[in-house]
Amino acid sequence: MTPRLEVLFAPAEFAMLKERDLSRTVCVVFDVLRATSTMVTALANGAKAILPVADIQAALAVRARCPEVLLAGEREGLRIDAAQTGGTEFDLGNSPREFTREAVSGKTIVMTTTNGTRALRACATAQRVLLGSFLNLGAVGAWLGRQPSAELLLVCGGTLEQAAYEDALGAGALCDRVWPEYAAGEAADSAVMARELYRVAESDLGLAVERSRNGRRLLAIPELRGDVAACARRDVFGFVAGLERDGTVRRLSEGPAFT
Ligand code: MLT
Numbered sequence: 299m300t301p302r303l304e305v306l307f308a309p310a311e312f313a314m315l316k317e318r319d320l321s322r323t324v325c326v327v328f329d330v331l332r333a334t335s336t337m338v339t340a341l342a343n344g345a346k347a348i349l350p351v352a353d354i355q356a357a358l359a360v361r362a363r364c365p366e367v368l369l370a371g372e373r374e375g376l377r378i379d380a381a382q383t384g385g386t387e388f389d390l391g392n393s394p395r396e397f398t399r400e401a402v403s404g405k406t407i408v409m410t411t412t413n414g415t416r417a418l419r420a421c422a423t424a425q426r427v428l429l430g431s432f433l434n435l436g437a438v439g440a441w442l443g444r445q446p447s448a449e450l451l452l453v454c455g456g457t458l459e460q461a462a463y464e465d466a467l468g469a470g471a472l473c474d475r476v477w478p479e480y481a482a483g484e485a486a487d488s489a490v491m492a493r494e495l496y497r498v499a500e501s502d503l504g505l506a507v508e509r510s511r512n513g514r515r516l517l518a519i520p521e522l523r524g525d526v527a528a529c530a531r532r533d534v535f536g537f538v539a540g541l542e543r544d545g546t547v548r549r550l551s552e553g554p555a556f557t
Pocket of ligand 1: 375412455
C-alpha cells in the first residue's frame with residue numbers, strides 16, 4: 299500500500315516520479331535555500347506569476363516572445379549574466395531579498411534555477427503541486443488540513459544530485475504540522491525520519507539552516523549571506539502558492555488561513 303505521507307529526499311528520486319501515478323497525490327516541493335522561498339517572497343510582493351523553466355535557453359525563448367517578462371535565476375548561486383546567455387543580463391538572481399515590491403509587483407517572472415525549478419517540473423502530473431518554505435509553512439499545513447488529499451508527497455529539491463539538510467528540515471516541519479491528519483499508521487519511514495530531524499532542530503531552526511551545506515555556501519558570499527536568515531523565518535506569509543496547469547506558479551489563497 300502506498301503510504302499516505304512520504305518524503306523524497308534526493309533529486310535522483312525525481313526520475314521515478316515519471317513512472318508513478320500522481321493523480322491522487324498532492325506534492326509539496328521544498329527548495330528552502332532558495333528557489334521556493336524566493337518564489338513565495340515574489341508572490342507576497344505582488345508578482346503576478348512565476349514561470350519555472352528548465353534552462354537558460356527556455357527562459358530566453360519566453361523573453362523573445364514576451365519582452366515584458368522579468369528573467370530570474372541562478373547558476374552556482376549567482377545571477378545569470380550576459381556571458382552565460384550570449385548577451386542578455388538576467389533582471390534578478392535567486393535571492394529573496396531582490397524580489398522587492400518595487401522590483402516585481404504586477405510582473406510575470408520567468409525563472410530557472412539549478413534544482414528548485416527542476417523539482418517543480420518533475421511533479422507536474424500531480425493532482426496539485428504546492429510550494430513549500432518556512433516562510434508560509436503554517437498556511438500550507440492549514441490548506442492541507444482543509445483539503446485532505448489521498449496522498450501527500452513532500453519533494454526536497456536538494457543540491458545538484460544530493461539531498462539538502464534544509465529541505466529535509468522543511469519537509470520535516472510540514473510532516474510535524476500535518477501528522478494528525480496524514481500519518482495515522484500510514485507514514486513512510488522517510489516521513490518519520492524527516493519529522494525526527496526537524497524535531498531535533500526546531501528550537502533553533504536558524505542555526506540548523508546555517509549549518510547546512512547550502513547555508514555555509516551562502517554565508518561565505520557577502521552579498522548572499524543575508525538570504526540564509528531570510529529563508530529560515532517561520533510563517534511570515536499567510537498564503538499558499540501552487541503550480542497551475544498552465545505551468546505558472548501563483549497564489550492559491552489569500553488571508554490569514556493558519557493558526
Ligand atoms: C536551486 O534551485 O538549486 C537553489 O535555489 C540554488 C540557489 O540559488 O541557492
